[in-house]
Amino acid sequence: MLSNIKSAVRNxxxxxxxxxxxxxxxxxLIPVYxxxxxxxFSDYGVLGVMEATTQIIIALLGxxxxxxxxxxxxxxxxxxxxxxxxxxxxxxxxxxxxxxxICLIPFTEQFSEVLFKKTDFSFLIKLMLISSAIQMLSMxxxxxxxxxxxxxxxxxxxILKLLVTLLFTIYLVVFNAKGxxxxxxxxxxxxxxxxxxxxxxxxxxxxxxxxxxxxxEMLIFSLPLILGSISGILLITFDRYTLNYLADLTDxxxxxxxxxxANTIKILVIVxxxxxxxxxxxxxxxxxxxKRFYSKIMTYFSYLVILxxxxxxxxxxxxxxxxxxxxxxxDAAKVIPVISFALFFGMLKDTSLIGLQIIKxxxxxxxxxxxxxxxxxxxxxxxxxxxxxxxxxxxxLISQIIFFIVIFIxxxxxxxxxxxxMKIAKMTLLALILYGLSLLTSExxxxxxxxxxxxxxxxxxxxxYPLGFYEKIELDRLRGAxxxxxxxxxxxxxxxxxxxxxxxxx
Numbered sequence: 201m202l203s204n205i206k207s208a209v210r211n212x213x214x215x216x217x218x219x220x221x222x223x224x225x226x227x228x229l230i231p232v233y234x235x236x237x238x239x240x241f242s243d244y245g246v247l248g249v250m251e252a253t254t255q256i257i258i259a260l261l262g263x264x265x266x267x268x269x270x271x272x273x274x275x276x277x278x279x280x281x282x283x284x285x286x287x288x289x290x291x292x293x294x295x296x297x298x299x300x301x302i303c304l305i306p307f308t309e310q311f312s313e314v315l316f317k318k319t320d321f322s323f324l325i326k327l328m329l330i331s332s333a334i335q336m337l338s339m340x341x342x343x344x345x346x347x348x349x350x351x352x353x354x355x356x357x358x359i360l361k362l363l364v365t366l367l368f369t370i371y372l373v374v375f376n377a378k379g380x381x382x383x384x385x386x387x388x389x390x391x392x393x394x395x396x397x398x399x400x401x402x403x404x405x406x407x408x409x410x411x412x413x414x415x416x417e418m419l420i421f422s423l424p425l426i427l428g429s430i431s432g433i434l435l436i437t438f439d440r441y442t443l444n445y446l447a448d449l450t451d452x453x454x455x456x457x458x459x460x461x462a463n464t465i466k467i468l469v470i471v472x473x474x475x476x477x478x479x480x481x482x483x484x485x486x487x488x489x490x491k492r493f494y495s496k497i498m499t500y501f502s503y504l505v506i507l508x509x510x511x512x513x514x515x516x517x518x519x520x521x522x523x524x525x526x527x528x529x530x531d532a533a534k535v536i537p538v539i540s541f542a543l544f545f546g547m548l549k550d551t552s553l554i555g556l557q558i559i560k561x562x563x564x565x566x567x568x569x570x571x572x573x574x575x576x577x578x579x580x581x582x583x584x585x586x587x588x589x590x591x592x593x594x595x596x597l598i599s600q601i602i603f604f605i606v607i608f609i610x611x612x613x614x615x616x617x618x619x620x621x622m623k624i625a626k627m628t629l630l631a632l633i634l635y636g637l638s639l640l641t642s643e644x645x646x647x648x649x650x651x652x653x654x655x656x657x658x659x660x661x662x663x664x665y666p667l668g669f670y671e672k673i674e675l676d677r678l679r680g681a682x683x684x685x686x687x688x689x690x691x692x693x694x695x696x697x698x699x700x701x702x703x704x705x706x
Contacts, residue, residue, distance in 0.1 A: 519533070
């Protein structure tokens with residue numbers, strides 16, 4: 201089990217470097233997007249609604265087939281058909297995407313009217329449809345890279361794509377004054393470059409045979425997940441749609457900024473670890489110690505994510521002030537801690553899903569996601585008229601907590617895993633207490649405030665010790681890690697060993 205955890209850590213770091221570039225690009229663009237010279241406050245609100253719509257379109261076009269691909273790829277029965285399955289998915293989804301874009305483009309004026317009560321954004325929606333289709337298709341080779349354990353190529357291709365997108369976004373928005381349209385034109389260019397960069401990898405892994413029977417089986421597997429996937433996207437986008445209809449686009453813009461900053465946790469930490477773990481989880485499903493492995497993964501994953509949640513929550517106002525170009529966006533700092541904790545419970549939900557996925561109980565997953573999405577819509581309608589952006593963030597947090605609880609109960613009922621819930625509860629409660637203490641520093645000067653908040657975060661792992669959080673073997677491992685990494689002169693040698701597991705003992 202230790203060797204698997206080491207491998208997960210190593211791959212998570214590599215994926216993390218790739219996802220770091222995603223957030224760096226996003227952070228570089230925040231001062232551009234929040235500068236009234238380039239995008240008005242309402243334009244940034246429009247961007248928030250368009251980003252939410254993009255996620256829904258990607259979920260619709262993808263038909264949840266990447267999840268089926270992950271499940272089928274490691275099935276021993278189809279091990280000799282991996283290349284033809286990849287070809288089948290890529291060509292099938294390309295055909296679906298092309299057909300949908302062609303059919304939807306004539307109705308973009310009507311979509312603009314429904315979303316924004318005017319037809320001014322018709323061309324922007326056309327660009328968004330094309331960009332969404334390209335993003336959805338890119339998920340297939342990215343999934344294959346993840347399944348084949350190629351985090352280096354995964355990260356490199358993503359970084360190059362993002363650099364191209366960043367450069368073209370700045371050129372089109374800042375120097376050509378193309379506004380929102382320039383953002384989506386840059387995304388389309390970046391998407392095309394991505395496929396050019398991976399063309400050799402794609403061709404190498406294709407066998408031109410259409411596996412109709414296997415595709416049918418995968419679609420049957422995915423059908424319950426399609427509803428769940430769409431409901432899941434609606435669950436995280438209802439807030440912006442409801443703000444758009446019950447508040448105004450300025451509120452959407454402020455909330456979108458707060459959500460974008462909080463979402464750093466998901467992109468940089470949660471997704472990086474999930475990318476490394478996903479193929480390993482299914483490889484482990486027939487191993488004798490798999491349940492202890494799954495249990496420890498939830499504990500260690502929670503530990504890592506809660507530290508990220510604390511960092512963003514403690515320094516939310518300082519971060520917003522650094523990256524925004526207008527004081528009107530400073531209210532975004534209020535929603536960052538709430539959304540950050542919502543993302544933490546979302547991670548717990550995703551981690552506890554493994555049992556239902558192993559036994560292929562996808563109908564349960566789809567039904568629960570659908571019901572929670574309805575609950576989220578109700579909460580948004582109830583809370584936003586009175587509390588605007590705070591109402592939207594609280595609705596998200598409540599929905600994610602309930603989502604986790606319900607999924608956990610059903611998953612444990614069908615496939616019991618001895619998760620360490622008490623440890624996770626201790627971490628969560630301690631993080632909340634420390635966050636409450638950090639709020640008491642709001643009237644202090646900046647330097648003193650930063651010092652106290654940093655001290656509170658550093659104290660977190662030490663305060664867990666008297667709470668009986670650590671096992672003896674974990675303390676031994678921590679001491680060993682300290683001895684190994686405390687000398688910076690040996691970091692280069694240690695990193696080499698991480699990249700080549702054969703150089704170190706498991």
